Amino acid sequence: MYLVEIRYTKALEEVDQHLQAHLAFLDRYYAAGKFLLSGPFEPRDGGIIIVDSDDEEEVRRMIAEDSFYQHNAAEYKIDRIRITRADACLRDRLSLS
Numbered sequence: 001m002y003l004v005e006i007r008y009t010k011a012l013e014e015v016d017q018h019l020q021a022h023l024a025f026l027d028r029y030y031a032a033g034k035f036l037l038s039g040p041f042e043p044r045d046g047g048i049i050i051v052d053s054d055d056e057e058e059v060r061r062m063i064a065e066d067s068f069y070q071h072n073a074a075e076y077k078i079d080r081i082r083i084t085r086a087d088a089c090l091r092d093r094l095s096l097s
Contacts, residue, residue: 001036001094002059005077006068007046014073021067029062036093046074052093056080 068074
């Protein structure tokens with residue numbers, strides 16, 4: 001899995017111009033079963049996406065489709081993570097015993 005950290009590089013007014021396209025991007029990958037969790041930071045200066053993938057290049061290809069990325073409204077940090085513990089409601093999805 002990967003943790004994608006998004007940090008806005010433009011004012012919120014400009015980020016918000018691309019928000020609907022960003023939400024459609026999220027919906028597309030939730031529907032494909034690739035995105036597990038996402039949400040904004042508080043205060044709203046970026047957010048995170050947890051991606052179900054074993055391939056960093058796949059994650060980078062997905063991120064390249066994000067309107068925030070395409071309009072240089074955000075920077076992305078991509079870290080591979082190994083989940084070792086989770087609440088019971090997530091264990092099956094994460095293949096944890």
